[in-house]
Structure formats: C-alpha cells, structure tokens
Amino acid sequence: MKSTLFAAGILLASSAHAATINAASLTGPSTPLQTAQYGVRNYSAPVLVDGLHDPASYMAAPALPVWQFASGDPTGGVLTFERQTAPATGWHSWSRKGKVLVTGGSAATANRVYTVYNGQQLVAAINEAGNDAKIIRVIGHIDLRWSENNTVFREYTSYADQKYGGSISIPSNTTLVGINDAQGRPARITGTALLIGGELALTPGGSEETDFKNWIAAGKDGDDYPTWTRNVIVRNLVIDTPWDVNPEDSANAYADGVTVSRAQNIYLDHITMSDGDTPESMATGTFKTRHDGALDVVRGSDYVTISNSVFNKHHKTTLVGNGDSGRAWSDEGRLHVTFSGNWWDGATTRLPLNRYGQVHLFNNLITGSVSTTNADIKFASGTDARYRSNMLLENNYYNITGLKLSEFCGKAIKGKDFIGFRSSGHIFTSDKAGTNAVDGQCGYALPAAANLWTPPYLYALQTATSTLTAVPAAAGAGKLK
Template sequence: MKPNKYIAISTSSLFLLCLSVAQAETLPITQLIVKQGKEVAPSDGWAGQAGGTTGGSLASWKNIYTVSSAQQLRDVVNAAADQPKIIQIKGTIDISNGIPYKNFADQKKRSQLAVPANTTLIGIGKEAKFIHGSLLVNQVQNVILRNFTVEMPVDVAPHYEQGDGWNAEWDGITIEESQHVWVDHLTLTDGSFTDDQYKQKDGETWTQHDGMLDIKRGSDFVTISWSDFNHHDKTMLIGHSDGNGAQDTGKLHVTIHDSVFELIEQRSPRVRFGQVHSFNNLFMGDAGSRVPAYRYQYSYGVGVKGSIISENNQFSINGLSDNCKIVKAFGKDGNSFSDKGSYAGNSAWLGGTKCAGLSVPKWKIPYTYRLIAVSQVLQRGTTQAGAGKM
C-alpha cells in the first residue's frame, strides 16, 4: 500500500495565506470604474521626463480599490504598500472621521493621509472630495493625483512667530522629498471656511490656513495640469527656505499648465532654487479695496536662485494699477524670470520680464508642449480645469 501524499505548510506560510484571504475579503477591491486610472503623465511637463510618471497604471486587478472613508484608504495603503495600485475615491472623505481636532498634537496625529509610491489616487465622477485634513506625498516616487477636490484644513491651534504673527501648520497637499508626481484636474479651495471668518487674537489675525500645494525639500519632476486653485492666500510654495540650497539645488523641476488661479492673494507660485515652467494658465483676482478677503498681492514670487519661464498666460486682475505687481522678486540672488506671449487684461504684458529687474533664465525646456492663443485661455480654463472636468 502506497503511503498518502501530502503538502507540508509551515505555520508562518499558513498565517500569510489566511491573512491574504482575509484582506481580500475586507479590503475594498473593485473593478476599474475610472478608465483614466490607467493613464500615465503626458510628456508635456516635467513629470513626463527622466523615465516619466506612471503611478498605479500597472496595477493588477487585486490592487484596484474603491474607498469612501479615511479608514478604508489607510487600510489599502497599509496592505498594498509600494505595489502599483489604483485607489478610486467615492464621495466625500472626512479625514477627521467627524471628530473635531482637540489641539495641535491631535491634529498632527489624525489629520494627514500618506500617499505611498506607485499610486494613482483618482476621484469617481464629480463628487470626490477630501475635507478636514491633508494629503502627504513624503519620501516616495511615482504618484498620480487626479480628479478630486481638497478643501483646505483649518488649523485649530495656530502658532505665533515673532514678526510674522499667527501662522497655520497644515497644507492641503504637501509634496516633500518625492520625485515624479503628476497633479491633474484637482480643485483646491478654502471652501466652507474662508479667510474673512478669521478672528483676532492678541490684536492680530488668527490665521488658520497655510499652503494649498507645497513642493519642497528636494522634490523633483512634478507636473500640475488642468487644476483649479481658488479662494486662498499662500497658495503654492516651491522650495522650503532660503537656507535649504544643499537639498534643493538642481531639483524642484515643476511644470504648471492649463490651470486656473481664482481669487488667490499670492504664491502662484513662489519659487526658491527650482526651475518652473508656467504656460496657458488663467489668473483671476481683485486688487481693489472692496474685497473682504483674498485681495490680490502678486502671482509669481521669485526667490533665491529660483527661476520661472512664463508663456501665454492670462492675468485678469480687477483694480490692478500697476501690471508689474504680477511678479515679485524676493532679493536678487541668482533668481531669474522671463515672460512671453502673456496678457494683462486685454493688452500684451510687455513689461513682464523687465518688471522684476531679474536676469533671463539660461535653462532650456526639454520637452515638447503646445501653447494656445491667450484669447482661448479664459474659456478653456473656466470650462475644463478642476475636479469633475477630466
């Protein structure tokens, strides 16, 4: 009589098998609902260079998810780790889970959602949205963020800085020490809590919003396209600080195109050390005294060794007495700026380059891109930029 054949399974192997089965039963694995989840970053921006940005486009069927809560998103991130994955956002995700933050420590612990490497995070339809928290792209590569709204977090415990007053801590999205990131068809807004609702504390404004989208600490190869930034003060910082040159020099290559900046006060963007290409964008604001908040200050801020090449942008700023205020130089330490083809109101912005009093950038744009007539920027921006318009 022949002995029975059997397969030996170790205890650890059995545990991993049971764990994978349990995960398959509990994780929100689903079909691909948004076909654009399989797309990669186009070549017409920095994210398409140096190997490109593919996000989760190579995800297998078991790494395609649909989530509708912060906990589901965290579970998926923990399980899938750095494997290629597509995470589809359904409806509004309240990062606070409806529980108000008690203090700084509580907000720091609960308000940030980390986006891992090799991920496409994409909204379903027109209603995908994050509220009461931040998205953090930190020390990872190959991330795509598309088709959702982020309402800016409100700092419950701003800190005081001597000479600068009360300042908030939390950005809507932070890209830090990360490479190859494509941000596309997002809407970023102050939303339900606008700056005119700020209170006074010790005789100064208690500022509860920080940045919308900050790119810093050696991040590189980033494209921001077809996105809508509206109702905010300090919008986009590229480059951490004047003293961070050791980490930032030679990095911070960023493209911003076909996007809208509406009722933005400043920093769209403000650049240190980076090389930024801005084209086909629409800037709409109000510099008049009648606006209770979001009074226009400037669009481009060019700081230490920062460089911006601007092309075919439309600046429609009500009450702007001097078009040179569109660009602001923060010192003259290796920074450079140029513009061609842009309009301020109905007239060509002929003073764009000489206004800042800076040298012309010496670097060249390495990719092919399409400039549109400035007369088309308003229509395209207002009808095609932002979440739900992909």
C-alpha cells in the same frame, strides 16, 4: 538633436529622442513607507510644542460643509481614466537619468484596485498596498474627523492630533483619483492633509540634513538617496485646505492641502483647491492664520507637474521651495516644476512663490480683484520669483479688476534675488487698463547664458488669448469621467 515644430499654428518644442524610463523602476526596495504614523487619531489635549501651538489658540473649525457621503459606485467598478499614465508634457516626465513615464499605479493588479468611501478605508488601502502599484478610487467625501463608516464626527483636539490623525501619506507607485458620485459631484476631501513624501534621515534618530550631505560628499547620486517617494498621480479631486485648530503662532499655520516633500516624478492634475467652508476671515482673536499652503512643493522635491487645476479662496497658495540659503543643501539644482492649464481665481498670493526652482508656467489663467472688500479673495500678488529661482513664464492671461497696467509689474509679476527670469506673451485686462499685451519681463534683465534653459519636454504653446476660454472649460475636478 533638438527641434522646433509647427502644427496648426501652435509652437511645439521638443528634445532629443531617448529611451523612456518607467518611474516605477526608480523606486528601490529601500524606499521607506511613511504611512504608519498618519491617519490614526490620538485625541490628545493641546500642549506647547517647542514654544509653539499655544493651547489658548485652539479653535475648532467654525463651519462644516454639507457632506456628500456616498456608499455606492455609480460606475459599477468599471475603470476608465484610472489606468492612464501621465502625459509626456511637464517636468514630471523627466529626470537626471533621462525621459520618464510616470505610471503611478496604472499597472495595479486586481487586488490593488480599491474603491473607498471614507478616510479609514483610504488609509487601510494605502497601508495594505505599500509601495506596490495601486489605484485608489475615492467616491463621496473623505474627512478623517469622521469615523465608523462616516457616522461619528470628532473635531481635532490638538496640533498633534491633527498633524498625525488628520494627514494621509501617499506612498510611491500610487494613482489616487476621484470618481464622480451618482449625482455627478466630484469626490471631495475636507479637513485632511495629503502628504506626498517626507524628509527623512537614513536611520531612526539620524539627521535628515547631515545624512544627505554625507551621501553627496561620498560621491553618490542624490537621486539614489533611499528616502524619495516617487511615481505618484493624483487627479480629479476637490480638496479643501484644512483649518488649523491649534496653529504655530499668530502668523503661521501648519497643514497644507497637499504637500510634496522629498518626492520625485509627481503628476497632479484636475484638482480644485480652496479653503472650502472655512475661509481665513472666520478666524477670531490673536491667532488669525488658520491655513497654510494650498499645494506646496518643498524640501528638495523634483520633477513635478501641476496642470488643469483650479485654485481659489486661499492665501499663501503655492510655495516652490520653502527656505532661502538654509535650504541650499536640499534644494539647489532641484525643484523642477511645471504649471500649465491652471486657473487661479480669487487666490490671493503665491501663484507661485518660488525659491531655487527651475519653474515653467505656460498657458495659465489668473483672475481676481484688488478692489474687492472680501479679504478672502482679494488679489495681493501673483508670481513671485525669489531666492536662486529660475523661471520661464509664457502666454498667460491676467484679468485683475482694479489693477492698472502701470501696476501689473510688481503686483501680478515680481521678483528679487533670482538667478533667471524670462516672461513673455501675456495678456493683461482690467476695468482700469483695458486689453493690453504685456511682455511680462517687467524690467528685469535676461539671465546670463549659464542660467538659460529650455524645457526638455514636448509642449504645445497656445496664445494667451486662447486660455481665457480653454482653461475654464477644462480645469478642475469633475472633468474626468
């Protein structure tokens, strides 16, 4: 039985009552650890890799941040929000088996609660705990280019050094949170990619695609495929997307700030993401693309929520699904993702770009400018519904300087080759158009009945106008204490 409720003038949508599954119980003993190869520097020299990553493209990061290293815990180790489970609003709280409670590491025993101040401590905590429930509290500034207790700095020396030595793999049943330091500053991660999951074959040397297809052909449940990473909570962190010292080619970099890949039941909340101190404009020469995605959800990942977060000063902000027909084997019917309470402010594209995903965006704030001369923050495109995607956009607020109302469709909202697109209840303002309510459907036909869907989870839908003040007040790192 489904119901629609009204409370204080706010619409609430709810689904049938059902037993709730603890996401930790979905992590089987065969779930692999994908951590060992990551977080260890090799300092290798630049070389061509499959004809890519030309050594001539090598360029160290042209600027470094003002470091905010910490050595003490202003909380005295007292836990507050760290043991919180994820709320019941968002696709993360669902699965094909029914309702799910994403617990992350909330049940961690005392010896699985870690407080870390540098990259090596973070990697060590992950490797020690494995898939056990664990809480990892970050204080200060993490960057894997620093070693020996943040006293020795060495830039990444090559693509291989950065890919493996500059990435941290987060396993199942993890809560990773930032703790504000003694000066009240949120914890920050720079020069380091966070990986949640990875696409693996069943056996070393096997084929990821062939093994998964064979699993499905044998009539087995894809959700039971052994290589999923599950049940992860990441909150309250500033993440600077890595500068790629040795990119693939002139148009493509490698490392994302956060990559969710073959992962399920993932909750990402109160994160602030940007290019930090190394925006794309600092790139010189032929190889001018030095950042990839900020936060991408790819390779068949499923049941993910991104909430109360801030994205600014970045191109290629978020992909949901990273390929068209060649990825149908992993992505068709997956990539259920919710975006709510987020603020895209000076993020230039992909807010998000969606292939295959059944994506719900509600009560987000999008601000920017098409007339600024600063290419690092110039708005180029917003939500982009692409191949086989099915999207529901509700009550978002857009303020885009220089954009006319007649240009809203095709710039802030656009799409092609999708199977479903519904968009309504938005507000658009600019210095050109004034205040305008826009239905946001942008001339696209409503989906066929077979492609209509309703979010199965409870959510409170506020008016678009309310997001203009509510989102900046709540979104981003440092707001949880």
